[in-house]
Amino acid sequence: MKSLKQLYKIGSGPSSSHTMGPKNAAGIFLEKNPAAFSFRVTLYASLAATGRGHLTDVALIEALSPKKTEIIWKENETLPAHPNGMRFEALDENGVSISSWTAYSIGGGDLADDGGGFVEAKQVYPLTRLSDIMQWAGKNGKTLADFVFENEGEGIIKHFEAVWTAMKQAIMRGLEAEGALPGPLKLARKACSYHAKAGNGSEFLQKLNLLFAYALAVSEENASGGTVVTAPTCGSSGILPAVLYLFKKTSAVSDAKIFRALATAGLVGNIAKHNASISGAEVGCQGEVGVACAMAAAAAAKLWGGTPGQIEYAAEMGLEHHLGLTCD
Secondary structure (H helix, E strand, C coil): CECCCCCCCEEECCCHHHHHHHHHHHHHHHHHCCCCCEEEEEEEHHHHHCCCCCCHHHHHHHHHCCCEEEEEEECCCCCCCCCCEEEEEEECCCCCEEEEEEEEEEECCEEEECCCCECCCCECCCCCCHHHHHHHHHHHCCCHHHHHHHHHCCHHHHHHHHHHHHHHHHHHHHHHCCCECCCCCCCECCHHHHHHCCCCCCHHHHHHHHHHHHHHHHHHHHHCCCEEECCCCCCCCCHHHHHHHHHHHHHCCCHHHHHHHHHHHHHHHHHHHHHCCCCHHHHCHHHCHHHHHHHHHHHHHHHCCCCHHHHHHHHHHHHHCCCCCCCC
16 A cells, blocks of 8 residues: 555645646646647546536646646546546647657546556555454554554654644635635535534534534535645545544644544555545545545544544444445
């Protein structure tokens, strides 16, 4: 499995697969073809069908600017490796293709090339199944978070600090913002009003309302193209931050404990990503919202002092109740 730095990415919404991934791919192609006169990008299948709503074209044009970029949409044509396929072409002044690259946005902002090889695919974890990791934890008297820190090294703490800061900032911006979200439907932001009303009712209802307001705040930031953290994707980015922020506000847990919860949640997300998928285009929203719920459940169990077995059980329940969830 790859580093959690590849799971928790800080970037612009509204979609890790449709916005962040293509933007990263465009940056890679531009770096390889700096002398190109202009560019042409062909989007296929799912990437083309929902790309306009996810600002895919905006992200590509921005990443390849100031060079002129032509976007071609082929929603009825699928490339063999993945539904989120894209073909980049560098053009000379006569419009002749001088270089090309076929890439796939495979979920969570990650990329694969035309041969199926992962871009920047450094593997850092020797074990990739939770049952094996739990065995390791039991044998050594350690936690799931310990497994992350021992394999990632000290640098992961700095990444968690940046991730936690970005999560909190997304919540705070979302709670303050009002008005309509971008797009033809002109949907009104609701996190601000939900947060204002969260104090009504019993203590349980107050916490539930706060949790909903926090998650909605991040989701609305994502929908508006704001900066969020993939957890594990942009589309499901509101769930884990909401749970962590509620613990921070109501239980005053330390940042050190938040980082261990992020490590635990990230491990669960990484296992799902490595052994199955977190791409909505590939497996539906069970791979996005379902995995995000499993990650949040694992984090909550960790913050409540759960054992590795209890954390595993919480994550399993979170995922199980989203099986079959599609992206309709």
